[in-house]
Each structure stands twice: as structure tokens, then as C-alpha cells.
Amino acid sequence: MRDVISLLAAVLLLALPVRGERIKDITEIEGVRGNPLVGYGLVVGLNGTGDGSEASKRALANIYRRNGLVLTPQDITSKNVASVMVTAQLPPFARVGSKIDVTVSASGSAGSLQGGTLLMTPLTGADMQVYAVAQGAITLGGFSASGQSASVSKNHPTVGRIPSGAIVEKQELASFVRKGRISLQLRCPDFTTAERIAQAVSKAYPGSATAVDAGSVDVVIPKTLRQGDLAGFIDRIGTLTVEVDQPAVVIINERTGTIVVGENVAISTVAISHGSLSIITKEKDYASQPQPFSETGTTEKTHRTEIKAVEQGGTLHVVPRQVTVAELARALNAMGLTPRDLMAIFQALRKAGALQAELKII
Numbered sequence: 001m002r003d004v005i006s007l008l009a010a011v012l013l014l015a016l017p018v019r020g021e022r023i024k025d026i027t028e029i030e031g032v033r034g035n036p037l038v039g040y041g042l043v044v045g046l047n048g049t050g051d052g053s054e055a056s057k058r059a060l061a062n063i064y065r066r067n068g069l070v071l072t073p074q075d076i077t078s079k080n081v082a083s084v085m086v087t088a089q090l091p092p093f094a095r096v097g098s099k100i101d102v103t104v105s106a107s108g109s110a111g112s113l114q115g116g117t118l119l120m121t122p123l124t125g126a127d128m129q130v131y132a133v134a135q136g137a138i139t140l141g142g143f144s145a146s147g148q149s150a151s152v153s154k155n156h157p158t159v160g161r162i163p164s165g166a167i168v169e170k171q172e173l174a175s176f177v178r179k180g181r182i183s184l185q186l187r188c189p190d191f192t193t194a195e196r197i198a199q200a201v202s203k204a205y206p207g208s209a210t211a212v213d214a215g216s217v218d219v220v221i222p223k224t225l226r227q228g229d230l231a232g233f234i235d236r237i238g239t240l241t242v243e244v245d246q247p248a249v250v251i252i253n254e255r256t257g258t259i260v261v262g263e264n265v266a267i268s269t270v271a272i273s274h275g276s277l278s279i280i281t282k283e284k285d286y287a288s289q290p291q292p293f294s295e296t297g298t299t300e301k302t303h304r305t306e307i308k309a310v311e312q313g314g315t316l317h318v319v320p321r322q323v324t325v326a327e328l329a330r331a332l333n334a335m336g337l338t339p340r341d342l343m344a345i346f347q348a349l350r351k352a353g354a355l356q357a358e359l360k361i362i
Contacts, residue, residue: 023184023197024238030183030216031176035090037131037166041121043082043104043113043138050082051108059083063119082110086121086134088166092174099164102134112157113138123166134166181220182234189215192245200240248357250346257339259346265357267349 042059043050050056057073060081064071088102104118116138123132138160176182186194194211201209201219208220225233248264288300349355 020241021244022238023200023240023242026188026193026242026244027184027186027197027217029176029234030185031178032092032174034092035125035131035172037088037090037123037125039086039121039123039134040107041084041086041104041134042119043084043106043110043116044080044119045115045117046080046082046110046113047115048079049111049114050079051106051110052079052081053083053108056081056083056108082106082113082116083108084110084113084118086118086123088123088132088134090125090131090168090172092172094168094171096168096171098168100132100166100168102162102165104138104160104162106158110158112140113160114140114157116160118162118165125172129170131170131172132166132168134162136162136165138162177221177230180223181218183212184217184219184237186215186217188244189213190245190247193242196242196245200242201237204236204240249360250355250357251360251362252343252346253362254343257343259339259342262357265355268354268356 040059042056042063044060054073057076060076061071061073083106084104085107086102086104088100091100094100102118102123104113106113118135118138120133120135122130123134125131139162140157140160141155184197186197191211191214194214194217197217198209198211201217205219205222208222210218212218219237221230221233246263248266249262250265251260252258288302290298346355346359347361350359
């Protein structure tokens with residue numbers, strides 16, 4: 001546990017002076033987004049690891065029928081076929097003929113998709129129109145092998161990918177210019193950061209940017225901008241740097257014991273004493289023997305429970321009001337606390353009103 005505390009302190013002590021971040025790294029342009037695609041497909045060529053379901057047999061029979069061979073699902077007994085769901089993300093500026101990656105996931109009881117090939121699968125959007133067609137050999141990030149008495153597997157052999165496995169058949173170009181302006185959406189909404197972005201853009205292009213709220217900044221496209229220079233204009237805005245304001249927040253993950261302390265977190269002057277109570281129980285079996293030369297006694301097995309309580313006393317430490325995260329880390333680390341202790345202390349400080357930050361428990 002002490003190694004964990006030292007690591008936490010080291011991370012906090014490495015806090016560097018605030019530097020500017022590029023606008024393109026902290027914002028997104030409204031309207032520039034991808035669209036999810038999905039489709040039902042069939043994987044063939046499996047080595048007996050298919051699902052053998054009725055749906056897979058019917059789908060394969062339909063494919064045979066389209067190719068001139070009339071079969072019924074009852075005629076298909078192979079377990080080399082599996083039903084899958086194919087998903088992909090259509091990029092915002094994908095053109096007809098460009099290729100995108102797809103993910104193939106078994107939807108039935110298939111044991112593995114290793115070595116399989118996805119047959120031609122139309123991928124539709126939310127409007128039920130076909131935007132891409134996927135097909136190709138599946139690559140897995142794991143494997144699965146089994147025998148009569150043992151088996152071994154790595155990762156998830158029922159999910160695979162096909163790099164560049166779908167061809168875009170219909171493009172859906174992003175529309176991000178509205179009434180001669182674009183809107184920058186902050187990934188982490190903050191009024192201070194939004195105002196700084198507006199000031200940075202207005203400095204480069206006077207009077208062109210306005211902070212609408214904590215999450216968006218409107219930028220007016222200069223009327224003097226020549227046709228074809230929009231990409232360059234957005235590029236110049238994106239490379240401008242601003243100082244990102246970080247809220248005072250402490251995040252605690254009780255499941256993993258992770259504690260993240262924001263840069264602006266401060267603690268009012270308090271005295272902290274933290275002790276712990278440990279209860280130790282031991283279960284032991286003993287043999288009860290009769291007296292020597294006894295003719296009536298018998299050997300019996302007895303059970304005994306031993307309970308011991310150990311309470312560790314806590315020394316009262318005075319923690320002065322801190323200015324930086326590094327000083328706060330040093331003050332808490334000097335008390336020799338474990339991550340579990342820090343969680344309890346931060347929650348107690350919040351209740352006492354001494355923690356000048358928002359406490360989030362996830």
C-alpha cells in the first residue's frame with residue numbers, strides 16, 4: 001500500500017505549470033461527426049466452431065438459392081457457419097469508394113470466428129438506407145483451442161475485425177457551416193475556457209468569435225475569405241492555443257482504489273487524526289483426550305474460535321491550507337495513509353466543509 005501512496009504522490013508532484021492547449025484538441029466542430037452502421041451477416045469457413053442455428057441455416061440456404069442451388073435448411077448440417085452482427089462507423093467526410101473498418105460479433109452460440117470469412121453484408125444507417133457493403137477475412141485478437149478434456153482461449157474469439165473491410169456506397173457529408181458561421185463545442189464545458197477560446201480567436205480574427213455558453217463558441221467566417229480557403233481558416237483556428245481552466249475536483253473510484261486530485265483543489269486549515277480498528281478471528285480444531293487409564297471417557301474433536309481486536313491509535317496532524325497540489329500531496333503522504341484512508345479522509349473533509357472542491361465518487 002505504501003508503494004501506491006508513493007506513486008500517487010509522485011504523480012501529483014509532477015504537476016507542471018499550466019500550458020496552452022490547441023483549440024482543436026479541446027473542441028469539436030458542431031456537425032462534424034460520424035454515423036453508426038449495422039448489418040446482419042454470415043461467416044463461413046469456420047472449423048466446426050459455428051453456431052448451427054436455424055437462422056444461420058436459413059440464411060445460407062437463401063444465399064445458395066440466389067446462386068441457383070435450391071436447398072432447404074434441413075439439407076444443411078455443417079457447423080462451419082455462424083450468424084454475426086457487423087458494425088462500423090461512417091466517417092463524416094467519407095466519399096463513395098473509400099474503405100472503412102468493420103467489427104464482426106457472433107450473435108449466436110458460435111465458439112470462435114477464427115479463420116472465418118464474412119460474406120457480402122449491406123450496412124445500413126438509422127434511416128435504413130445502405131451506406132456501405134462489408135466482406136472479407138476476419139482477424140481476431142485472440143484464439144481458442146480445445147480437446148476432449150481441456151481447452152484454452154485468449155481474449156474474445158467471438159469478436160473480430162476486418163481492416164478496410166467495407167466499401168462506402170453512399171456518402172453522407174457533414175454540414176458544419178450554418179449561416180456563415182461554425183460552432184466550436186467544448187469537450188469539457190467550462191465558462192472560463194469558452195471565454196478564453198473566444199478571445200484567442202477574436203485576437204487572430206477581430207470580432208469573429210463569441211462564447212455562447214459554457215459548451216459552445218460561435219465563430220463567424222470572414223466575408224473576405226476566398227472560396228476554397230475554409231479548410232485553411234479552420235486549421236488556423238485549431239492551432240491557436242488557450243489555457244484550459246480546470247475545476248477543483250477530487251475523483252474517487254472505490255472499486256479500484258484510484259484517487260485523482262485536480263490542480264486547484266485546496267483544503268482549509270484542519271487537524272486530522274485517522275486510526276483503524278482490526279478484528280482478527282481464528283478458527284481451530286482441538287482433540288479432547290480422556291484422563292489416563294479412564295475406561296469411560298472417549299476422544300472427542302472440539303472447535304474453538306479466537307477473536308482479537310487491534311486498534312491503531314491515530315496522531316492528530318494539523319494540515320495547513322494548501323496552495324498547490326504538490327503541497328497537498330506532501331501533507332497527506334506524510335501521514336502514511338493508504339488509498340482507503342485517503343478516501344475516508346476526503347469524504348470527511350467534504351462533510352466538514354474543509355475541502356474546497358467537488359467530490360465525485362464513481
